Amino acid sequence: MSIAARAKGLTKIYGSGSAVVTALDNVDFEVTQGEFTAIMGPSGSGKSTLMHLLAALDTPTEGEVWIGDTAVGSLADTPLTVLRRDRIGFIFQAFNLVPTLTARENIVLPLAIAGRAVDDAWFDKVIDTLALGDRLTHKPSELSGGQQQRVACARALMNRPDIVFGDEPTGNLDSTSAAEVLGFLRRSVDEFGQTVVMVTHDAHAASYADRAVFLSDGRIVDELRGANQEDLLSAMARIYPRHDADPAAGPPTEDANPADSATPAGEVTPASDAGPAVYRDGGQAPTHPGEPQGDEPTVERSLARRAALD
Ligand SMILES: Nc1ncnc2c1ncn2[C@@H]1O[C@H](COP(=O)(O)OP(=O)(O)O)[C@@H](O)[C@H]1O
Numbered sequence: 604m605s606i607a608a609r610a611k612g613l614t615k616i617y618g619s620g621s622a623v624v625t626a627l628d629n630v631d632f633e634v635t636q637g638e639f640t641a642i643m644g645p646s647g648s649g650k651s652t653l654m655h656l657l658a659a660l661d662t663p664t665e666g667e668v669w670i671g672d673t674a675v676g677s678l679a680d681t682p683l684t685v686l687r688r689d690r691i692g693f694i695f696q697a698f699n700l701v702p703t704l705t706a707r708e709n710i711v712l713p714l715a716i717a718g719r720a721v722d723d724a725w726f727d728k729v730i731d732t733l734a735l736g737d738r739l740t741h742k743p744s745e746l747s748g749g750q751q752q753r754v755a756c757a758r759a760l761m762n763r764p765d766i767v768f769g770d771e772p773t774g775n776l777d778s779t780s781a782a783e784v785l786g787f788l789r790r791s792v793d794e795f796g797q798t799v800v801m802v803t804h805d806a807h808a809a810s811y812a813d814r815a816v817f818l819s820d821g822r823i824v825d826e827l828r829g830a831n832q833e834d835l836l837s838a839m840a841r842i843y844p845r846h847d848a849d850p851a852a853g854p855p856t857e858d859a860n861p862a863d864s865a866t867p868a869g870e871v872t873p874a875s876d877a878g879p880a881v882y883r884d885g886g887q888a889p890t891h892p893g894e895p896q897g898d899e900p901t902v903e904r905s906l907a908r909r910a911a912l913d
């Protein structure tokens with residue numbers, strides 16, 4: 604099995620002086636090609652930071668990331684943009700669709716921005732797998748949350764990326780819609796050979812993965828393969844005893860967004876990441892007062908790019 608992405612000695616430190624936060628602490632990590640990996644841990648354990656660094660959305664304080672054989676840190680801006688655009692797909696908790704575009708237009712937007720043709724056979728296959736065929740002319744506001752996230756999944760797969768990254772992709776979904784999205788991610792691995800890395804604090808979501816790695820205070824502290832939900836819950840109870848088997852049940856903390864300044868080409872920024880929300884029962888994740896809701900700046904950016912193409 605080849606390695607789709609690799610991190611060595613990855614450290615990310617935010618702030619300075621007494622406000623310093625070591626979000627990631629000397630992490631070594633490999634993502635195997637054709638596998639579904641879940642990155643688990645309580646709120647604030649460094650999941651999003653690790654994912655954003657692996658996805659070349661942010662730069663480490665120390666250490667190095669490779670996507671395939673490409674050392675991300677050695678890339679200048681333009682090849683870095685091309686790498687994000689061509690080799691990586693993103694699915695975010697907040698869907699991040701452009702509200703004024705139809706589902707179809709959203710799905711092909713990254714290709715349109717890159718000036719590329721749509722591979723019709725691939726488009727049809729992805730749409731068929733996601734059962735979106737009768738929704739393509741709808742705007743996001745005319746779609747359920749689950750349908751919107753399926754559109755975001757299709758968008759992430761359109762350029763046949765080396766790796767699809769999802770940061771709590773089912774965090775805003777009811778349990779039925781979450782199961783559809785997770786089932787699709789699973790199928791994309793099994794049927795398309797897709798490599799998927801998903802951040803989640805939820806044992807049910809992680810049970811769809813081949814492998815779960817557990818973060819605590821910025822370090823990888825454990826790993827399970829082929830675990831079912833029960834295995835994952837008992838591992839979590841063992842690894843995070845103070846969280847009483849449910850990392851999400853910890854006290855809410857500020858979930859800052861380390862990727863604010865980095866926008867992959869043709870993609871939208873993960874402007875909100877409501878990590879600490881508790882939604883085990885499929886309830887809507889509460890949003891944080893004052894937290895950016897994500898769509899505004901990213902939509903403007905996407906549309907500005909699109910306009911620049913016309
Ligand atoms: N932009 C930032 N500025 C300062 N601290 C941050 C920033 N982003 C994340 N952090 C801090 O880094 C730690 C890890 O955050 P994060 O990776 O978002 O964790 P998780 O996704 O597991 O909830 C937390 O303590 C968080 O508050």
Ligand SMILES: [Mg+2]
Pocket residue numbers: 650651652858876878
């Ligand atoms: Mg997070």
